[in-house]
Amino acid sequence: MSDIKYDFNAIEKKWQERWREADLFRVENTTDKPKFYGLDFFPYPSGAGLSVGHCRNYIPTDVVCRYKRMNGFNVLHPMGWDAFGLPAENEAINKKSHPKKTVPEYINTYKRQMNLIGIGYDWSREVNSSSPEYYKWTQWIFELLYKRGLAYRSPAPANWCPHCATVLANEEVKDGKCWRCDSFIEKKNLPQWFFKITEYADRLISDLDTIDWPESIKLMQKNWIGRSEGAEVYFDTEIGERLTVYTTRPDTLWGATFMVIAPEHPLADKLVVEENRHALDEYRKLAQRQTAIERQSTEKEKTGIFTGSYAINPVNGMRIPIWVADYVMMGYGTGAIMAVPAHDDRDFDFAIKFGIPVIPVIGRSDEMSKATFRKGALSDDCEDMLIDEGIEFVEEANDVYNVTLKSAKETDAFIAIAKKLIQPGGHVSVVGARWTFIFEDAVIDMDSYAAERSVIERMRVIDKRFSGTETVARALASNPFLTDMLCHCEKGNMINSADFTGTPGELAKKIVIKWLDDTGRGKGTVNFKLRDWLISRQRYWGAPIPVIHCPHCGEVLVPEEDLPVLLPDVENYQPSASGESPLVNIPEFVNVKCPKCGADAKRETDTMGGFACSSWYFLRYASPDRDDVPFDKELAKYWLPVDLYVGGAEHAVMHLLYARFWTKVLYDEGLIDFVEPFRKLMNQGMVLAYTPHRTMAGSEGNEDADLIPLLPEQMADYDPDKIVWKYTKMSKSKKNVVTPDSMAEKFGADSLRLYELFVAPFEEAIQWSEEGMSGAFRFAGRVWRLVTSWVDKFDPYWRAKSAEEAGETNKAKNLRRKLHETIKKVGEDIDKFAFNTAVAALMELVNEMYSFVNTLDDAPSAVMSECVESLVLMMAPITPHMSVELWEMLGRQGFTIDEKFPVADESAMVKAEIEIIAQVNGKLRAKLTVPAGMSEADTKNAVLTNDKVKAAIEGKTVRKIIVVPNKLVNIVAN
RNA sequence: GCCGAAGUGGCGGAAUGGCAGACGCAGUGGUCUCAAAAACCACCGAGGGCGACCUCGUACCGGUUCGACUCCGGUCUUCGGCACCA
Numbered sequence A: 001m002s003d004i005k006y007d008f009n010a011i012e013k014k015w016q017e018r019w020r021e022a023d024l025f026r027v028e029n030t031t032d033k034p035k036f037y038g039l040d041f042f043p044y045p046s047g048a049g050l051s052v053g054h055c056r057n058y059i060p061t062d063v064v065c066r067y068k069r070m071n072g073f074n075v076l077h078p079m080g081w082d083a084f085g086l087p088a089e090n091e092a093i094n095k096k097s098h099p100k101k102t103v104p105e106y107i108n109t110y111k112r113q114m115n116l117i118g119i120g121y122d123w124s125r126e127v128n129s130s131s132p133e134y135y136k137w138t139q140w141i142f143e144l145l146y147k148r149g150l151a152y153r154s155p156a157p158a159n160w161c162p163h164c165a166t167v168l169a170n171e172e173v174k175d176g177k178c179w180r181c182d183s184f185i186e187k188k189n190l191p192q193w194f195f196k197i198t199e200y201a202d203r204l205i206s207d208l209d210t211i212d213w214p215e216s217i218k219l220m221q222k223n224w225i226g227r228s229e230g231a232e233v234y235f236d237t238e239i240g241e242r243l244t245v246y247t248t249r250p251d252t253l254w255g256a257t258f259m260v261i262a263p264e265h266p267l268a269d270k271l272v273v274e275e276n277r278h279a280l281d282e283y284r285k286l287a288q289r290q291t292a293i294e295r296q297s298t299e300k301e302k303t304g305i306f307t308g309s310y311a312i313n314p315v316n317g318m319r320i321p322i323w324v325a326d327y328v329m330m331g332y333g334t335g336a337i338m339a340v341p342a343h344d345d346r347d348f349d350f351a352i353k354f355g356i357p358v359i360p361v362i363g364r365s366d367e368m369s370k371a372t373f374r375k376g377a378l379s380d381d382c383e384d385m386l387i388d389e390g391i392e393f394v395e396e397a398n399d400v401y402n403v404t405l406k407s408a409k410e411t412d413a414f415i416a417i418a419k420k421l422i423q424p425g426g427h428v429s430v431v432g433a434r435w436t437f438i439f440e441d442a443v444i445d446m447d448s449y450a451a452e453r454s455v456i457e458r459m460r461v462i463d464k465r466f467s468g469t470e471t472v473a474r475a476l477a478s479n480p481f482l483t484d485m486l487c488h489c490e491k492g493n494m495i496n497s498a499d500f501t502g503t504p505g506e507l508a509k510k511i512v513i514k515w516l517d518d519t520g521r522g523k524g525t526v527n528f529k530l531r532d533w534l535i536s537r538q539r540y541w542g543a544p545i546p547v548i549h550c551p552h553c554g555e556v557l558v559p560e561e562d563l564p565v566l567l568p569d570v571e572n573y574q575p576s577a578s579g580e581s582p583l584v585n586i587p588e589f590v591n592v593k594c595p596k597c598g599a600d601a602k603r604e605t606d607t608m609g610g611f612a613c614s615s616w617y618f619l620r621y622a623s624p625d626r627d628d629v630p631f632d633k634e635l636a637k638y639w640l641p642v643d644l645y646v647g648g649a650e651h652a653v654m655h656l657l658y659a660r661f662w663t664k665v666l667y668d669e670g671l672i673d674f675v676e677p678f679r680k681l682m683n684q685g686m687v688l689a690y691t692p693h694r695t696m697a698g699s700e701g702n703e704d705a706d707l708i709p710l711l712p713e714q715m716a717d718y719d720p721d722k723i724v725w726k727y728t729k730m731s732k733s734k735k736n737v738v739t740p741d742s743m744a745e746k747f748g749a750d751s752l753r754l755y756e757l758f759v760a761p762f763e764e765a766i767q768w769s770e771e772g773m774s775g776a777f778r779f780a781g782r783v784w785r786l787v788t789s790w791v792d793k794f795d796p797y798w799r800a801k802s803a804e805e806a807g808e809t810n811k812a813k814n815l816r817r818k819l820h821e822t823i824k825k826v827g828e829d830i831d832k833f834a835f836n837t838a839v840a841a842l843m844e845l846v847n848e849m850y851s852f853v854n855t856l857d858d859a860p861s862a863v864m865s866e867c868v869e870s871l872v873l874m875m876a877p878i879t880p881h882m883s884v885e886l887w888e889m890l891g892r893q894g895f896t897i898d899e900k901f902p903v904a905d906e907s908a909m910v911k912a913e914i915e916i917i918a919q920v921n922g923k924l925r926a927k928l929t930v931p932a933g934m935s936e937a938d939t940k941n942a943v944l945t946n947d948k949v950k951a952a953i954e955g956k957t958v959r960k961i962i963v964v965p966n967k968l969v970n971i972v973a974n
Numbered sequence B: 001g002c003c004g005a006a007g008u009g010g011c012g013g014a015a016u017g018g019c020a021g022a023c024g025c026a027g028u029g030g031u032c033u034c035a036a037a038a039a040c041c042a043c044c045g046a047g048g049g050c051g052a053c054c055u056c057g058u059a060c061c062g063g064u065u066c067g068a069c070u071c072c073g074g075u076c077u078u079c080g081g082c083a084c085c086a
Helices: A008-022 A052-070 A086-094 A099-116 A132-147 A197-210 A215-225 A250-255 A274-289 A292-296 A345-354 A382-388 A408-421 A452-462 A469-478 A480-486 A505-519 A633-639 A655-668 A712-717 A740-746 A749-758 A770-788 A802-808 A810-831 A835-854 A862-875 A880-889 A936-944 A947-953
Strands: A035-040 A074-076 A151-161 A166-168 A186-195 A228-237 A242-247 A258-261 A305-312 A319-324 A336-339 A369-374 A393-395 A400-405 A428-431 A436-439 A522-527 A547-550 A554-557 A591-593 A600-603 A644-647 A681-683 A687-695 A707-709 A724-729 A913-920 A923-931 A958-964 A968-973
Touching: A008 A099, A008 A749, A008 A880, A035 A052, A035 A633, A052 A074, A052 A644, A052 A687, A052 A740, A052 A749, A052 A810, A086 A099, A099 A740, A132 A151, A132 A554, A132 A655, A166 A186, A197 A215, A197 A655, A215 A655, A228 A250, A228 A505, A242 A250, A242 A258, A242 A336, A250 A505, A258 A345, A274 A305, A274 A319, A336 A345, A382 A408, A505 A522, A707 A724, A740 A749, A749 A770, A749 A835, A749 A880, A770 A835, A770 A862, A770 A880, A802 A810, A802 A862, A810 A835, A810 A862, A835 A862, A862 A880, A913 A936, A913 A947, A923 A936, A923 A947, A936 A947, A936 A958, A936 A968, A947 A968
Parallel strands: A035 A074, A035 A644, A258 A319, A644 A681, A913 A968
Antiparallel strands: A151 A166, A151 A186, A228 A242, A228 A305, A228 A522, A258 A336, A305 A319, A369 A400, A369 A428, A393 A400, A428 A436, A547 A554, A547 A600, A591 A600, A687 A707, A687 A724, A913 A923, A958 A968
16 A cells, blocks of 8 residues: 555645646636536625535535536636625624725635635636625616616615614515514614515516426425415495405405404594594504514414494495404505405404404315224114215225215215214214314314314304313204304305305306406406515615705616716714614715706615625626626626526525516516526535533423523533533534634545535535544545555556456456446436435445455556546546546646546446346345346246245245346245 | 425435445444554344344335335424415
């Protein structure tokens, strides 16, 4: 074995310098090669520097990009900085510094670390969203949106973060808290700038079908956009004003027994009768004061105030009361609803609390039901009775009966029989289009939508005397109407609905909507949960909104030739609680002449949120130096869309939604020829650190108590037995961050890369372990020693001899087959992001190469030389430094990344003999080696004459033999 | 509550209808060494047997199949997202 030391520090430094000197990762725009655009979410530069968690994002992308390049692609792999916005500014505030100072500092650190772990970025294309050359074009796109009617200023109750002293977009509020600082959000009424993302809601949903993204992310976006189809219906009120409601269930209109409007509804004041006005005012004040904290409370009693007015239900003329309640929100639909307590949980709760009638209007459908019960649950007469009724039933294994009920009539008949014949302790369930009944002893009817418990809850609400199952039974037996009331079904036919009674459930919605349209009582409508994107921030560190407010002309866009509107240099940039940007205090900035009329005017002082800057940066990389356009049209056409986009799932409904929106706007403007910016998206798993926690004081022994992370310096203060260790996300505040620097120093960047790729599938969270890290290092060392020990024996002309040598001995042939199987697998695995199994395959190959070398006795081997060279090239995308060093030691010229990735030779993988699995009744009994391509009959014969197989079928009759050629034989015998 | 993902040795994981546990970590035994580290070799799911071997085993209950970690129905648990959206 060789004694050349694996001096990873020196090797990595050496090659990083050479790559830089050769400008190895600079990519040219014009080329005959196919392009590949691989991109990582650009990070906001933070003072903590990169952790090994960031590397989990950048390393796999780098592997794919290097692999693509070795396969002949022209690869664009750029990096830049999401430098504007809250995260960067908050960090500077905490450091009592200035983002102008901290941002470049942090960028340097990031860049140094990225180079340290060997990521091959084309730094000539670096972008920085806080540089005027960049944000000029962010402002330009703002103006484009404005001109297209997609940017507007409007007063609205906005999400205000008291700690960050700015408003936030809906997408930036998580669990009622600020996404940056976890403060609870308040509502504040301020004029704000919005982008009309709602206008693109439909396209943002439908185009999801055209892209290769994780289904979970697509679904999150779909749910966030929240499309629903329904109808607007017009209700006349006694005061002459018309109330429009939105409903997704127009088929339940006949069951509307009251109406509810939101506290902020403009008609509330007019509708309220004098004696209720005071109560309403009090209620609205209360609703206004309600904070996010209170909204969080899960157990929310319904509250509301009766206005004293009534409306007329346009479908049946019923006079129904109008209520004000905070469970209806002004921001969705029309801020008013018709309430159908029989078929909506919330309306039901409200109706029960305030004593409003419940009218069921959806009944059982004629769809099939299915009943199951065990033998003995019903008395034995049941079989005859069922046959008499013409009901088919099947006796299954284990004494279970399955009964198919083909109509409502059959279901009724079956239930009647079951009620009669139920045995003590017996159990029968009927699962239908509508509900499940479970009979036990007597009659207990259960609804398949509300589970048992919720039925009981409801019973108790209706009548305080009821409690427990037997009372449910009693109640339902005495009052069949309750059954209908308890079962608000989605499917089912219309009942109690005048001429529409009997309309089948699946048609009901459509038919009623058409009728509403035809008769002018309402109209079909689509609604979205998505709100417009609130983009203005009352903060310093962002792109100024390029608008001037003129007393005569109103809002005026800053002329294009005056862009960028430069962010002024100021010392004091801290936000204030006033709801105004710090920029208002800079007269030179604020006071301008109107570009239209020349009058004294005032500049807009709000800046754009950081997500505006990041909504188009992927386009800038195509032509980062152009100062006359945001991006070169032709180059954008060549490079985009992004072929592979890699980043964390936490941006599912923020950046990833906004960037899609802007892309569609740019497409509509004719600037680009694609509608989706990111063809394929991958989300890496997190890196978790084993972190000590303590339970909250006073809650020791309580298993559900919240655990609080323990800082290293606090460890000594706690009883070691009481410290709970668990894996949590790495964070600066927990002081559990592992840096790539420390790992690169101790084990080398290549081993860090190996470890992060190998330890778990790409999308899974990994538990950081230094032992696992040293395992990866061990493998790197094994490769190093294996290859360096072969340097002297390396045959550069193996191509002419390897296949021949493999024909001579079995072990050479087996090794060569393993090599080519590995080449195939590694390529396939990298393509499908299965890096963990790709590394495992390389480990297997290395293990076999060691075994082979150990039996060689110093003899030369072309096969081994082939393996060594191929191994070095296969590892080049994964461990680029070590690979190129070994490449050089083998006497090869140039960089591994310019070499062709090895190609699997199918002929080397042909097997002369294969292993057949012999099973008896599905259990493995023997493995036998047979010549490849053996006929079915011969294979069968070989298995049947095998001693172990013979022993296993001894005394049994062979019923059937299944043969899977070249794989397996299964003998069925009993 | 609703939507989604996942549950496999001591641990991370592999196998997507055909040998369960590839590969690695930890562990055990050995070689080398004055010694240690490193490296190398062997073992390493559970139970039984001196042994060749046998039985059980992929969260739980059932089903489909010659054959199920894998497909279907149901239950439980964990994690993530949404949460009065009519």
